[in-house]
Amino acid sequence: MKTIAILSTAGGAGRTTLTAALAVLLARRGRPVVAVDFDPQNLLGPHLGLDELPADGIGAAIASGAPWHAHTWRNDDGVLFVPHGDVPLSSLVSISQLLADEPAWLATSLAGIDLPAQGVVLIDTPRYPSVQAAQALYCADLIVCVTPPEPGPLATLARHLPQLRAARNESLFVLNRLNPAREMQRDALSMLSAALGPGAAPVIRLHADAALPEAFARGSWLFDDAPYSQTSHDLQGLASAVDEWLAPLAEPSRASEPR
Numbered sequence: 001m002k003t004i005a006i007l008s009t010a011g012g013a014g015r016t017t018l019t020a021a022l023a024v025l026l027a028r029r030g031r032p033v034v035a036v037d038f039d040p041q042n043l044l045g046p047h048l049g050l051d052e053l054p055a056d057g058i059g060a061a062i063a064s065g066a067p068w069h070a071h072t073w074r075n076d077d078g079v080l081f082v083p084h085g086d087v088p089l090s091s092l093v094s095i096s097q098l099l100a101d102e103p104a105w106l107a108t109s110l111a112g113i114d115l116p117a118q119g120v121v122l123i124d125t126p127r128y129p130s131v132q133a134a135q136a137l138y139c140a141d142l143i144v145c146v147t148p149p150e151p152g153p154l155a156t157l158a159r160h161l162p163q164l165r166a167a168r169n170e171s172l173f174v175l176n177r178l179n180p181a182r183e184m185q186r187d188a189l190s191m192l193s194a195a196l197g198p199g200a201a202p203v204i205r206l207h208a209d210a211a212l213p214e215a216f217a218r219g220s221w222l223f224d225d226a227p228y229s230q231t232s233h234d235l236q237g238l239a240s241a242v243d244e245w246l247a248p249l250a251e252p253s254r255a256s257e258p259r
């Protein structure tokens with residue numbers, strides 16, 4: 001079992017969208033997938049098919065100490081979803097304090113998940129730096145670090161790169177919402193590659209497509225509604241990169257993969 005944290009140093013970068021898309025695409029390739037919402041925004045559930053924001057979950061359990069395992073839920077694609085749950089404002093400070101005091105809280109909690117070697121746990125996080133993102137970084141074997149192709153987010157990413165890389169995990173960097181018609185965004189790719197330095201894996205590009213949020217609003221996926229669109233192709237490419245990084249699947253599971 002491997003753990004992957006989806007991180008960004010900018011808000012609205014696409015962490016939740018990518019966590020859900022990766023969870024679904026990897027599950028469809030035959031992977032056992034657990035998707036954990038570790039962001040108090042509590043928004044991963046609707047991306048995975050829930051009609052309402054879940055009241056209980058792993059985040060709510062930090063404050064109460066109650067077990068969160070009873071609140072997991074499996075979506076249509078077979079993803080086992082661990083909601084964050086609804087946390088009142090009054091509890092946020094005490095939760096942050098507890099997570100700051102116990103940096104391995106999430107790692108310890110996830111260690112109880114019984115997944116085979118080919119399985120993967122994906123963690124959605126609030127913007128880094130935050131105690132939740134730091135916990136996900138602590139327990140991740142791989143970080144998928146996503147950023148919009150804009151100067152501000154790229155500057156904050158460059159600023160936090162040393163801490164992100166200090167954790168001994170591997171990393172994939174994703175430029176999301178790319179519009180190649182905008183010259184500044186083409187420069188963003190060069191800026192990010194320069195910040196990552198020589199020897200870093202190539203940056204993965206995801207193009208902007210207004211149909212992605214529209215598909216979410218309809219409760220469907222862009223890669224189902226428009227499988228030949230550029231962004232669907234990009235999302236499949238990201239899933240392939242992660243899939244190749246994970247332990248190979250046994251042949252029988254591959255046989256059920258859609259062609």
Ligand SMILES: Nc1ncnc2c1ncn2[C@@H]1O[C@H](COP(=O)(O)OP(=O)(O)O)[C@@H](O)[C@H]1O
Nearest residue numbers: 011012013014015016017177207208209212213
């Ligand atoms: N490639 C994309 N093209 C168009 N819209 C996108 C793309 N990726 C994400 N979005 C939209 O951007 C908004 C923020 O995405 P979200 O995943 O919620 O970000 P975060 O979790 O980092 O705050 C959402 O409305 C989402 O649908």
Ligand SMILES: [Mg+2]
Nearest residue numbers: 015016039041
């Ligand atoms: Mg989010």
